Amino acid sequence: MKNRLLLFLSIVFLAGLFINVSAQENKGIQFHKNESWESIVALAKKENKLIFMDCYTVWCGPCKALARDVFPQEKVGDFFNPRFINVQYDMEKGDGKMLYNKYKKYIIGFPTLLLIDQDGKVLQQMAGYQEPDKLIEGIKNASAGNDLFSLGERYKKGERDFTFIKAYISSLQGAFLKDSVTAVANDYLSRIELKELDKDDVWEVLGPTIKDVNSPAFNYVVQNADRFTYKLHRDRYRINRQLEGPIHAEVSRLIRLSKNDQGEYLPLVNDKAQEDKMLNFISRASLNKYNETKAKFFIHRLLIDGNYPEAWKYITDCANMGLTGFYSYHLQNYIEYMSAKSNDKKLLKEMLAKLEEYKLTENDKNPQFSYHMYKTMSVINSKLGNKKLAEQQAEKYNELDAQKRKEMEEYFKRN
Known part of the structure; x- marks a missing residue:
């Protein structure tokens, strides 16, 4: 009798656990998964609902995060389930492939979330991982007629009040249309007194776009x-x-050692006024890397003047001080440039010695040597008359480069 009672209580406990787990799973969005599109459209017409479509791929990390962290939430399910026919399609198989071709102009990446009417017209477009409240807000706005495309038409007709601009930028951000966000924000900023940025609501919308x-x-x-x-x-x-992101991107542009498609170095950017402007920005806003940036610009001036020995002296001084932007990778770039431009044997030997020093770390846990350095060593040895060694290093570079390319091809095939 006792055993029967224990068995009965166990069954009741497990049943309750199963019911509780099932209830938890049913709290989020209830999706039709990879069903025929024709049947989904028919269901939408029958129930007089719009279609909410999650466009995903099996390899997409943000898609998995949405499915794991956002779609199962109760408040998300409470909003979507009564209002829409909710569907998920793998864009790389079945009807998903057909739908990708049908709606690809709206699918800028994965995940993409579309709100579609019963005639197949896209009413709203969102992309990337969305927090629950942002997702609900974006789809709710579309349901009320404030979708991305309607807002775009209003913008084209000249609507520019702040409340509207705020809604339009939010919708563009939800769709991951970064260039459009920037264009709309810049246009609005050009129309207002910049003192408006002191207002918190204006700053919250426009500040991050500057x-x-x-x-x-x-x-x-x-x-x-x-x-x-x-x-x-x-x-x-x-x-x-x-501020630092755009400033340091501009610094990189100003000092970049660029090549053309034939692998020949292009003329260096020569814009002292812009260099001074970036240094002023860094100083005025008390940003990081003022000394490193000043050093980079000073070295860049020496390279423009063709004073390679002096440039090399300052490069090695900065490296010895451990300044950011003067690690082995950066020195390799400087050496490659100067070895292409200079025939100064003393300088070439000094730069070659630095590369050989890096080569000693080739098998270390954190090596300073990169296989690209073989190519630069080959160029320098050729200029120094060490033809046989130059040929061996060029062959080594070509061998390793082919190996790396093959590894990358195999990686992309697997992924």
């Missing part, structure tokens, strides 16, 4: 970074990150 180092708005943020922090109580870490 990334053009040559724009008046960027200059305004740089000049007012301290005031934004101490008077307006804005997050200085976020402001610095926003």
